[in-house]
Amino acid sequence: MRNDSEIFKKILTGFVTEEDPLLAMMKWMMDQLMQIEAQMKVGAAKGEHGSERKSHFSGYRPRRFDTRLGTVYLMIPKIRRGGYIPFFVTEKRRSEQALIAMVKEAYVNGVSTRKIERLAKELGIENISASQVSQINKGLDEQVEEFRNRPLQKEYPFIWVDALYEKVRNHEDRVVSTAIMIAYGVTIEGNREVLAIEPFVSESTETWKSFFDRLKARGVEKIALLISNAHQGIQKAFKQSFIGASWQRCKVHFMRNILAHGPHRAKEKFAARLKSIWLQEYREDALQIAQMIIDEYDKKFPEAIEVLQNGLENSLQFYHFPQIDKRRISSTNVLERINKEIRRRSKVVSVFPSRESYLRLIATYLMEYTENWESERSYI
Structure with a gap:
């Protein structure tokens, strides 16, 4: 009994030196409970042989766990058959x-x-x-x-921007279309991060300029490539805010713009030819294919070809980064997927009661995305 008391005293004394003794004590207790519970589920301790064994341990998985005392990061034992979730996690989830x-x-x-x-x-x-x-x-x-005001890194090689629109009731009790502008970036280490979530009444050069200025105020100094659709406000504001950076016109949006000027009956074949431009390994080959398409369809679809010629160079900027998988930086698809998930959740609300409620929903969802990305491997 005395020996057990001494061990317990030694353990408790160790918590005194921690930055947050109560949080450290709780995490230690959780680790002990997980070990006991997992061993009971397996039927034996790790590395122990026995007739009562039902399964085997298979490493650990990290999990963030928020409590009233603060956030702890648990290393939850993985079990080959049946899986394992600590009882205190499931109880907290249920209540x-x-x-x-x-x-x-x-x-x-x-x-x-x-x-x-x-x-x-x-x-x-x-x-x-x-x-x-x-x-x-x-x-x-x-x-x-x-989250929206946190300091940002000085350099983000690649940034994607876009705007979401929803019906929102304003202070005059009128329902208006409101924009939430979103910036999503990749760090020098290649990790994904939601950088900015800003509400504006409309998209314009002035509002986008304010958006980019706010990024700079929070610490961003250098961008190699901005990927977006061809909104004039984005283009003008970005050129003013980040001199020397390149702008990549989303190839998917660009194709849609071109096809809008072509006849429906020939759209499928024309689209397949256009798509081949951005599938080329090298920029020179892409330009060569584009020129062949221009020569072939110049008289058939003059308006579509004019759009192609005017925007082609901006749609090929990703070729200047040959070390990067071009699928990652040639379109806004990565942002579109996130936007689709946001709209799936927001469509249940026909009209948001205020701009604050709209911002809150989007921001909390994007915060979860950013937290999940922290434990994933590099995107680029």
Whole structure:
């Protein structure tokens, strides 16, 4: 008994030197509980042989776990058959996480606090009030603002920008179309990151200039290549804000612009020919294919060919970065996929009650994306 007491005392003394003793103590306890629970599920300790063994350990997986004391990063044991999730994670997901998620989702979707309170009671959750909902929402807003205003790195080789539009009720109680401008970038290390989420009434040279200036104010000094659609405001503002950087016109949007001027009956064949331009290994080959298409279709589709000639050079800027997979930086597809997911969630709200609620929904979703990317391997 005395020996056990001494061991326990030594363990507790070790926590005193930690930056956050209570958080460190809780993490240690979680690690011990995971070890015990995983061994019970496997039927034996790691490396131990026995007739009671039901499965085997297969390394660990990292998992972020948010608690009232702070955030901890757990190394959860992986089990070959049956899998394993710690009981305290599933319990939190069923109770506190479910409650907070419901409150946040409902609130960002414009549901009033009183309605949320009634909904919570219908689900069997009694201990929640309108003031608690407001407090949770306040905490969410603080996280959003911290994320949107965080300092950025000095250099992002590649940045993608785009704007989302939703119907939002303004302060005059009118429903208006509101833009949320988004910047997504890749760091020097090749990791993905959502850089900016800014609301504006409309897209213009002035608003995009303000958007890029805000990126600079947060620390961005150098961009090698900006990828976007051909919005005039983006082009003009970017040239003014980041002198010496290149602009890549999204090849997918560019193809759509060209095909809009071609007859429908010949669109499939024409599109296949156009697509071959950007599939070439080298820029010289792409230019050669483009010239062949221009010669072939100049008289058939003069308007479409004019669009191709005027925008071709800007659509080939990715060839100046031969060390990078051209599929990654030749279009805004990577941003389009994120936007599609955002729209899938936002379409359930026909009209957002305020610009703040719209911004909150998008920002929280993009924050989750950025956090998930932190544990993934490099994008480029």
